[in-house]
Amino acid sequence: MxxxxxxxxxxxxxxxxxxxxxxxxxxxxxxxxxxxxxxxxxxxxxxxxxxxxxxxxxxxxxxxxxxxxxxxxxxxxxxxxxxxxxxxxxxxxxxxxxxxxxxxxxxxxxxxxxxxxxxxxxxxxxxxxxxxxxxxxxxxxxxxxxxxxxxxxxxxxxxxxxxxLEETKHYIDEHFSHKIKIGELAPQFFYCPDYFSKIFKEKFGLTPKVYIQEKRLEYAKKLIMETELTLNQISELCGFSDYIQFSKFYKKKEGISPSQVRNTKE
CATH class of the missing domain: 2.60.120.280 (Regulatory protein AraC)
Structure with a gap:
């Protein structure tokens, strides 16, 4: 010091x-x-x-x-x-x-x-x-x-x-379907973005960005299997900018596209 x-x-x-x-x-x-x-x-x-x-x-x-x-x-x-x-x-x-x-x-x-x-x-x-x-x-x-x-x-x-950090996580849980920018979220909870990501990962095992993605993916899978909503509607409800972004992300994470999952359900 x-x-x-x-x-x-x-x-x-x-x-x-x-x-x-x-x-x-x-x-x-x-x-x-x-x-x-x-x-x-x-x-x-x-x-x-x-x-x-x-x-x-x-x-x-x-x-x-x-x-x-x-x-x-x-x-x-x-x-x-x-x-x-x-x-x-x-x-x-x-x-x-x-x-x-x-x-x-x-x-x-x-x-x-x-x-x-x-x-x-x-x-x-x-x-x-x-x-x-x-x-x-x-x-x-x-x-x-x-x-x-x-x-x-x-x-x-x-x-x-x-x-x-718990309040930050709760905020994400409640708002993951909205557009969330880490650079804007961090100052709300008193942290510089890089340090915020570091301590968030230390506590929860994932960076805020990955945590948001996982929340969106989990919700999308639930909506695909349990509702009759269109895939475009689901992508919007889960916070993706459009269906193309949603489909690419889903396939990258799950190895199968959301449309293929919907077809197997039908």
Whole structure:
């Protein structure tokens, strides 16, 4: 891990921190204040919703922070903050050793509501090391930060990731007959497309693309055998762009065309 910066700021009045971004991860701890954070996915378009994740309650449409809450902001996300009262905030910029970490690939800020005790203990130790500025204070802060993130991972982030993957799978199960683009699906569930495909396969054994194909194939086989729908209707209901695409895919997977299957049924 590389330590990029440590800021310990006290604001005596309500404060609006203007839009900015960081080239590294940022861990923010709000000692005492209430407010909210907004962010943009790019310089062109602001996010229409505010989202936070919590291992117990999942995904919500608004991110509000209050006393003793911990926030992790991924790199290169334009964001601003509004504090409704006087506040003390500790911000730590860092670069993880492994870019395949869940934190690094999240597309949105992550707010942890159930790690207050863990966060408070480590933030106090980090602030103490920073105030002393001993010869190896940066190494000590990195060590403490690594331990803090490991504790969070052990007590909640894995279950958060699993829950989001389950929600992604459920979304596909409900919408596989529609046109689904992985590049558009991944950001809905906070992941870069490549990382999303990787962790989806790790959990379910198939990439999202292959999983969608298998769902469509399974449904098509059921409709061919159990209904009188035309093959064109079936191809449309299963999410294929046309019958030709459907027929080629079906034959490639099953070794027989859907029309041949329909003929054997008759």
């Amino acid at each position: 590389k330590l990029n910066y440590v800021y310990i700021d006290t604001y005596r009045t309500p404060t609006h921190i203007q839009t900015h971004f960081h080239n590294c991860m940022e861990l923010v701890y709000y000692h005492h204040t209430t407010g909210y954070i907004t962010w943009k996915h790019s310089t062109q378009q602001a996010s229409n919703s505010l989202v936070f994740m919590d291992k117990e309650t999942g995904i919500y449409e608004q991110l509000d922070f209050s006393d003793n809450t911990l926030l992790i902001i991924p790199p290169n996300i334009l964001h601003d903050e509004k504090h409704f009262s006087s506040s003390k905030v500790t911000a730590i910029g860092f670069t993880p050793e492994k870019e395949n970490s869940f934190f690094f690939h999240s597309r949105n800020p992550i707010l942890f509501l159930d790690h207050k005790k863990i966060a408070y203990e480590y933030i106090c130790k980090i602030e103490k090391e920073y105030s002393k500025r001993s010869p190896f204070y940066q190494e000590m802060i990195c060590l403490l930060l690594n331990r803090c993130l490991a504790e969070i991972d052990k007590t909640g982030i894995s279950s958060t990731k699993d829950k989001l």
